[in-house]
């Protein structure tokens with residue numbers, strides 16, 4: 001089973017979807033996207049929000 005994160009769950013209006021085989025893969029993709037698209041560094045608080053928004057795909 002793979003994992004996915006809809007960025008729009010955290011950043012309304014964003015249609016990016018991060019996918020990966022593991023939560024770590026999704027977190028990595030999401031961190032790169034957050035930096036490029038939103039200018040965000042992944043703080044522990046943001047990482048926790050991202051983790052809670054990751055769903056099974």
Ligand SMILES: [Zn+2]
Pocket residue numbers: 007008011014015016033034037038
């Ligand atoms: Zn986004």
